[in-house]
Amino acid sequence: MLFLRLRVYSVLATTGLALAFTTGVSAAEPVDFGRDILPILSNNCYHCHGPDENQRKARLRLDTRDGALSAGKSGAAAVIPGKSAESELVLRITSTFADEVMPPHDAKEKLSATQIDLLKRWVDEGAKWGNHWAYQVPKAPAVPKVTDAKGVLSPIDAFVRARLEREKLAPSPEADRRTLARRLNFD
DSSP states (O other): OHHHHHHHHHHHHHHHHHHHHHSOOOTTSOOOIIIIIHHHHHHHTHHHHSSOTTTOOTTOOOSSHHHHHSBOTTSSBSOOTTOTTTOHHHHHHTOOOTTTOSSOTTOSOOOOHHHHHHHHHHHHTTOOOOOOGGGSOOOOOOOOOOSOOTTOOSHHHHHHHHHHHHTTOOOOOOOOHHHHHHHHHHO
């Protein structure tokens, strides 16, 4: 029975994590460089403004903090922390002029409105730099408080219950032993 309960928690935790990653960043939580900004920059900008000196354009390097904060060929700083309206990066990604817009019109990838908003928010929040998540020391998150602690037997239950409360959903009733065993067999 313990194994079965652990397996069910594992499935619930995986489902909860999947839900967390598919919903994106809410406007209330701060933008995280490693999670939100680094993928945008690496997919859309590093080809022309990355570590390869031979491919770099406009003497602008966006893969390092110093490079992003320094002036490129135009003389303007790509990122001015706290000032998205003055940052060349934001001005270029929101430009309507074909010869200024980044990524250029002939690029394979285009920035979505959500990505542009994330970059603006990141600059306005101070353009905090960070490393890729794989290079950060893992920290255990604080276990969320839930209003209805009924059925919360482990910290994983608290995370699932908190998400259900946030989405205004009610938990399903516990399945009978036969159904749980059948699910375990399929898993």
